Amino acid sequence: LVGSQVVDREVDSVCPFCGVGCLIKYKVRDEKIVGVDGRDGPANHGRLCVKGRFGFDYAHHPHRLTQPLIRKAGVPKDLDVERDPARWREVFREASWDEALELAAGKLKSLRDTHGPKSLAGFGSAKGTNEEAYLFQKLVRTGFGSNNVDHCTRLCHASSVAALLEGVGSGAVSNQVNDVEHAELILVIGSNPTANHPVAATWMKNAAKRGTKIVLADPRVTDIGRHAWRVMQFKADADVALLSAMIHAIIEEGLADRAFIEQRTSNFEALREGVRAFSPEAMESICGIPAATIREVARAFATAKSAMILWGMGVSQHVHGTDNARCLIALCSVAGQIGKPGSGLHPLRGQNNVQGASDAGLIPMMFPNYQRVDSAGAHQWFEQFWNTKLDDKPGYTVVEIMHKALAPASDPHKVRGMYVMGENPAMSDPDLQHAREALASLEHMVVQDIFLTETAWLADVVLPASAWPEKTGTVTNTDRMVQLGRQAIEPPGDARPDLWLIQELARRMGLAWNYPGEDSGVAAVYEEMRQAMHESIAGVTWERLQREGSVTYPCLSEDDPGQPIVFTERFPTADGRVRLVPTELVPADEKPDLEYPLVLITGRQLEHWHTGSMTRRASVLDAIEPVPTASLNARELQRLGLAPGDIATIASRRGAVRCTVRQDDGTPDATVFMPFAYNEAAANLLTNPALDPFGKIPEFKYCAVRVTAD
Ligand code: SF4
Secondary structure, X not given: OHHHOOOOEEEEEEOOOEOOOOEEEEEEEOXXXXXXXXXXXXXXXXXXXXXXXXXXXXXXXXXXXOOOEEEOOOOOOOOOOOOOHHHHHHOEEEOOHHHHHHHHHHHHHHHHHHHOHHHEEEEOOOOOOHHHHHHHHHHHHHHHOOOOEEOOHHHHOHHHHXXXXXXXXXXXXXXXHHHHHHOOEEEEEOOOHHHHOHHHHHHHHHHHHOOOEEEEEOOOOOHHXXXXXXXXXXXXXXXXXXXXXXXXXXXXXXXXXXXXXHHHEEOHXXXXXXXXXXXXXXXXXXXXXXXXXXXXXXXXXXXXXXXXXXXXXXXXOOOOHHHXXXXXXXXXXXXXXXXXXXXXXXXXXXXXXXXXXXXOOOEOXXXXXXXXXXXXXXXXXXXXXXXXXXXXXXXXXXXXXXXXXXXXXXXXXXXXXXXXXXXXXXXXXOOHHHHHXXXXXXXXXXXXXXXXXXXHHHOOEXXXXXXHHHOOEEEEOOOOEEEEEOOOOOOOOOOOOHHXXXXXXXXXXXXXXXXXXXXXXXXXXXXXXXXXXXXXXXXXXXXXXXXXXXXXXXOOOOOOOOOOOOOOOOOOOOOOOEEOOOOOOOOOOOOOOOOOOEEEEEEOOOOOOOOOOOHHHOHHHHHHOOOOEEEEOHHHHHHHOOOXXXXXXXXXXXXXXXXXEEEOOOOOOOEEEEEOOOHHHOHHHOOEEEEOOOOOOEEOOOEEEEEEEO
16 A cells, blocks of 8 residues: 555665665655665565564654753652653753753763763664764764763674674674575574564575575574474573584584684684583583484584574573674584585674674774774774874773762762763663663763653753654664665754764864765765775775665775675684684573572564664554563463463562563473563563673573562
8 A cells, every 4th residue: 555655755775673784765755754665675685574664654753852852950860761751841841952962062071071081971872874873982982081882782792792703803794694595504593583683584484495404593482493494492591501512513423624623713622622521412401402403403514515503682692692602603613614605604683783883883892893992003093093092991881881870979980971872771771770770870861862762761961863764874784784874854843863963062072073065974974984994894985885775895995896705715813713712601690499480581573673662653563562561381371370461470689560471382481581672561670680791791581580460
């Protein structure tokens, strides 16, 4: 119906939701988006999922922020953020842009000057453009004066990136998703692709139809399991046990690729020694998979002509997330399944621009292009490039910043002021009560967003920003494709482009930036970023993006078509080899006990995106999934005296929520699954903030809870 409507214009863009990066066409009539079609992009070939096709009218929702807001004097920062958006006048008053920007920047500046650079922090966004991410981190580093800048990659793939940088020297994927069509076997682990990367899942399902073996390894048997050759439903914190047992079996059965190991890896003997005690027989009771199945899958993986591993947050969101990813790197390396078509590693990126935001330096230990802030060479290069003094110590990560906000006044690194662009930590952080207390305790918080999110309710100044269809810029998908989205409509009311807002704050903090040109100087910002990231995107010029719309990196010159498969000859490590790192068994931080006997796993669902600020305001998506749910299998429901549709209370040591229960027999016994998109039953009130020591990622995929019928 939408497709047949008469429209005023059609504008080429990119889907604003997941990291697959489907190319879309906005259909505009009377200055409103009335429909979305898929374009023939390299990642989607015209396909779209329900979010991409129907999740567009959030941009026109009456809750959109259209005027700068300033918190009224004396109104307390109430932690109960489930407020009626219509009651915003009780908390905020409208302000002019000049007044709001002066207050926002002036207070940040005065905190910096009084308490030092470490008293400020910035949360950027993986939903913004590369140019916004680049300028945001530049503002924090050169204006705030420290590396206290992070974003939601800390909550999704930080542990994967830590392991990848250590092991293969690059935090991005080795092969693109649709390379699964060249794979004889695909290992999908800790990922629910039909819900979270739906168009990517279509390539997997197509491959399975043509004979590719899919192995699903996951505590929850999700939809992709219907297409799997083998399903390994392992215990929720036993990834290292399962993967080490596969590595053990490959080595012990003489299936390791000796030539690859000798020519392209380092530290193999330490790995062999490290997995010696992890025989499938010793691990079967720990991971819950029969030894014979582990051996069968390990053999199939090692002897396949080509095999790819795709993983999601089921791998990364654990206190042993980095170890999990180390095991995946070791598994493909001992089998020689990397560096060729259909063979490699693919951490499926969550948000539409989490790859690009990380590449652009929106992380506390890295300048753009993963140059370490504590590397003398990189530090000197960026000091010259930006013509200013820079901090050479890594900054605090997302969860650490929350702790630092609640630190005593005597702590010289206490965080007192924060600038949040398009992130919603009052919904996305673990142990939300603590996170909300931390945000509320700040002396000054500036939130730039399109809605009055749960985080914005706690702000001192709220800056109304532009939604994705209202701006031009680039995003980088999970496949390392830099893709151009074009502005389709104007922002509502007095809302402004994010890129303009960052520059206005920078100017008022005393930075002399100059990015001339249309669309808040987006092309000039991109060109500066391209210079800072010349080792990966030198050949991806703004003009080329205008022409081609999507270019894969590494791309080192304008006639370089880009490299869809990397590591074919060498790894970008110091010695050119992949480093194999042995791991230990580390249990989940909080195991079930008599008081809290079930395991909670959180995640996403097909229709709702992350904290729900956009998709719950998209009418079709909200109509399909209107209420929060908790999924348990039939046995567990019966044991608890519950039936599907009943209301239950889910409680952990940190909080409790009430929601509808749903039957899902793919959820294992003694386990409950909850999406985290619903503020009326925020799953993250329950989750455990314990961190992986390397990636500093919280353990969203495991904590102890109790479920009781109401
Ligand atoms: Fe958008 Fe991802 Fe769906 Fe593609 S698969 S339409 S990028 S949400």
